[in-house]
């Protein structure tokens with residue numbers, strides 16, 4: 001289903017032009033307008049889902065095979081040294097466009113990006129408490 005006022009629905013379904021690097025029945029992969037690095041791309045499902053929570057399971061299962069295809073192209077043709085997959089859910093997590101998208105960010109030596117988090121600390125007891133809370 002398409003959501004009327006969703007910019008990524010319009011892009012994914014070809015109503016708004018984009019720099020498309022891959023397309024199939026279910027997905028369009030486009031270059032990000034504000035690339036973190038050269039080749040920064042977004043995998044967009046054509047069917048609207050706000051984020052991971054609303055994503056149909058079949059779509060979720062089909063996302064990584066698309067990422068693999070594009071990743072191979074990036075490695076071969078952009079000669080990137082690595083790749084980050086980033087996927088933000090909710091404003092607090094940095095999601096600014098409320099249509100599911102998986103970022104593909106090719107990495108290069110000295111590319112000036114720092115996409116990783118600051119590691120914290122946790123005792124075995126705290127980890128166990130957290131484990132129980134999640135699986136309940």
Ligand code: 5GP
Nearest residue numbers: 007018030031032033034088094095096097
């Ligand atoms: P988020 O912060 O929601 O995970 O990522 C949204 C991304 O979409 C940002 O990296 C932003 O640069 C990109 N973006 C926002 N609007 C457009 C657009 O109209 N076209 C394209 N190609 N990228 C967009």
Ligand code: ZN
Nearest residue numbers: 006009048099
């Ligand atoms: Zn949408």
